[in-house]
Amino acid sequence: MNYVVTTYAFYLLISVALTVWVARTLHKSGRLFLVDAFHGNEPLADSINHLLVVGFYLINIGYVTLALKYGDKAANVQELLEVLSTKIGAVLLILGGMHFFNLYVFNKMRKRALLHGAPPPLPPQAHLSVVGQI
Amino acid sequence: MKRLYVIYDGQCHFCRRCRVWLDRQPAYVPLTFIPLQWPEVSCRFPGIERLQPDKEIVVISDTGDVWQGGAAWVMCLWALREYREWSQRLANPVLLPFARRACALVSEHRQQFSRWLEEESADRLRERLAALPVEACANDRYCEPH
Numbered sequence: 001m002n003y004v005v006t007t008y009a010f011y012l013l014i015s016v017a018l019t020v021w022v023a024r025t026l027h028k029s030g031r032l033f034l035v036d037a038f039h040g041n042e043p044l045a046d047s048i049n050h051l052l053v054v055g056f057y058l059i060n061i062g063y064v065t066l067a068l069k070y071g072d073k074a075a076n077v078q079e080l081l082e083v084l085s086t087k088i089g090a091v092l093l094i095l096g097g098m099h100f101f102n103l104y105v106f107n108k109m110r111k112r113a114l115l116h117g118a119p120p121p122l123p124p125q126a127h128l129s130v131v132g133q134i
Numbered sequence: 135m136k137r138l139y140v141i142y143d144g145q146c147h148f149c150r151r152c153r154v155w156l157d158r159q160p161a162y163v164p165l166t167f168i169p170l171q172w173p174e175v176s177c178r179f180p181g182i183e184r185l186q187p188d189k190e191i192v193v194i195s196d197t198g199d200v201w202q203g204g205a206a207w208v209m210c211l212w213a214l215r216e217y218r219e220w221s222q223r224l225a226n227p228v229l230l231p232f233a234r235r236a237c238a239l240v241s242e243h244r245q246q247f248s249r250w251l252e253e254e255s256a257d258r259l260r261e262r263l264a265a266l267p268v269e270a271c272a273n274d275r276y277c278e279p280h
Binding site for chain 2: 124129130
């Protein structure tokens with residue numbers, strides 16, 4: 001096995017492991033947000049959570065496999081480590097971006113849910129009695 | 135709060151347009167529109183004359199809380215599903231004076247806005263009527279509207 005193939009093997013192993021770890025973290029911690037956003041409707045929250053994680057896997061593993069052959073080719077151990085580090089760094093940045101995007105989506109959903117029960121933003125200026133139903 | 139009553143100037147074309155727009159939006163709190171000229175307004179809301187509802191829009195909740203002018207507009211937005219976030223933004227102390235001023239300005243010049251809108255809608259109606267095909271009437275009978 002030459003250096004290039006070794007780089008690819010380590011790259012795939014580390015990237016997929018990282019993706020799985022981030023996806024699991026999102027799945028576990030994002031659930032609470034979603035349950036709150038859907039007013040305690042747990043089956044719906046779980047379903048949305050699952051769909052989001054599936055999308056997360058598809059995008060990240062898609063990027064990892066697409067980016068496999070790009071970059072310098074290693075000819076010795078030093079270059080192997082450098083190439084591996086660059087490639088994993090790119091994956092980490094993409095994962096970070098996706099992670100924050102997911103957080104943004106969770107937060108947006110939660111905020112929207114909170115709006116439903118939000119009190120009037122301004123206090124009344126006067127009070128009148130209302131006679132009968134109109 | 136289960137309902138908001140919006141007291142608006144029913145003789146102002148611009149206000150009627152706004153009412154139609156508000157009525158079309160999906161709402162968290164249903165809005166009931168009451169023209170100022172409705173004879174029962176003062177019986178249903180005793181003391182409303184003190185607020186001079188002919189000057190600026192008034193919003194009254196079913197529990198009797200009252201907002202007027204810019205605040206009334208903010209409350210109308212708050213009642214709507216798609217605009218509640220905007221109402222919270224506008225209610226911010228930095229933006230609220232601007233909202234109030236804009237609302238006062240619009241209320242003051244609403245007749246002018248109405249004239250523009252009326253002229254525009256009259257022109258549009260004239261164009262649409264002109265575009266309709268004219269049916270020729272037979273000589274031995276009069277034309278009946280369809």
